[in-house]
Amino acid sequence: MPKFASSVRFQTKKGQEDAFMEANLKFEIADYAGCLSHQCVNAGNGRFQSMVVWESEDALVQARPLLIKFLDTLRPMLEEISPELGVTDPISGYIIEK
Numbered sequence: 001m002p003k004f005a006s007s008v009r010f011q012t013k014k015g016q017e018d019a020f021m022e023a024n025l026k027f028e029i030a031d032y033a034g035c036l037s038h039q040c041v042n043a044g045n046g047r048f049q050s051m052v053v054w055e056s057e058d059a060l061v062q063a064r065p066l067l068i069k070f071l072d073t074l075r076p077m078l079e080e081i082s083p084e085l086g087v088t089d090p091i092s093g094y095i096i097e098k
């Protein structure tokens with residue numbers, strides 16, 4: 001069965017970049033059943049992209065309440081991306097591998 005990934009784009013408030021990076025280092029994959037890996041990309045100028053690889057889409061669905069709880073710890077550091085998106089721009093789907 002193909003693996004599933006969730007990815008979220010963030011924009012931090014000025015001066016919150018280091019705090020955001022530190023907070024992401026506290027993400028423990030062992031706390032989320034079915035979580036295989038977590039990466040966070042610092043794209044500069046307060047732009048970040050987080051990606052989590054899951055065993056399955058169901059694992060992500062089951063972890064969603066805990067993921068929202070983790071996101072709630074990040075919200076004070078984040079700028080609104082747009083009125084439609086709020087402070088996150090999420091995307092998820094199956095990983096295409098060769």
